[in-house]
Amino acid sequence: VTGVQPCALPIWVEPGAEVCYHGGKHGLSPRHLADAPRRDRRCLTLASALGHSTNAVFAKLADRGLSAELLRSEAEHFLWNAPIPFARPVEVSRAEIPDDPFSLAQTAAGFGPVRLSALHVALVAAIVANGGVFVPPEIVDSVEGAPRPGGPAARRVVDGRVAAVLGEMMRTTVTEGTARRFFRDRQARAAFGDLLIAGKTGSLAEKDPYRDYSWFVGFAPADDPPVAVASVVVNERLWRVKAPYVAREALRAWFEGAPGRAHASLEPGRGPVAR
DSSP states (O other), X not given: OOSOOOOOOSOXXXXXXXXXXXXXXXXXXXXXXXXXXXXXXXXXXXXXXXXXTOHHHHHHHHHHXXXXXXXXXXXXXXXXXXXXXXXSOOOOOOBOOOSSHHHHHHHHTTOSSBOOOHHHHHHHHHHHHTTSEEOOOOOOOOOOSSOOOOOSOOEEOSOHHHHHHHHHHHHHHHHTSTTGGGGBOTTSOBTTTTOOOEEEEEEEEEETTEEEEEEEEEEESTTSOSEEEEEEEEEOSSOSOOHHHHHHHHHHHHHHHSTTOOEEOSSTTOOEEOO
């Protein structure tokens, strides 16, 4: 994409950087931020922590080197607190970034007052898939016999190196992390063969009335993605389906649905083929 400028890299944590932690699965307290050798019996790399949605790792890293000013700035780059340019009305996604160090760490780990829509999170995935460039979304019914009409100008949101590394890290969600079982068959074989999926899950629950929210956002193929997907499912205590399953079926429909589209064979062990 021409006409966009690369962003600076204010901080950098290598995907292989290891953080030891304890607790933090369902909530955080200040004690989770401090190193405690006797309690910190689990250690994960940053990449694995993303794939397994390990909140304590992100909270500890945020407490060590992230400022509220920087997080606010990055949130705005990724379309929070501003209208999303789209042909239909879309509610503004709000991100309230607190100055208090512990509240900041909580927010960075996913427990803060941050809201977004399924369209917004799909656009975040598309930014990563596009190498860090935001392409405003459009509604196109069909294009036959002519080039696709031009749309609003694209702009760079994050450095291409950061986007590439983040995309690689997101693969761990499907290969080993929280969405692994949804992208495997009953024999634990990859549901899409050799096709690589990048993704991230999310979960949230309300008590009264009880509601379980599950999220999945991702793109595929991870190494050359033409499609990004986002799904959110709200269940009561008895649930039938989770968001990663819905996303998987959406990707299956995409790769099987149109002539000329590269698609994943559903036979494990076989890679994408032209169709």
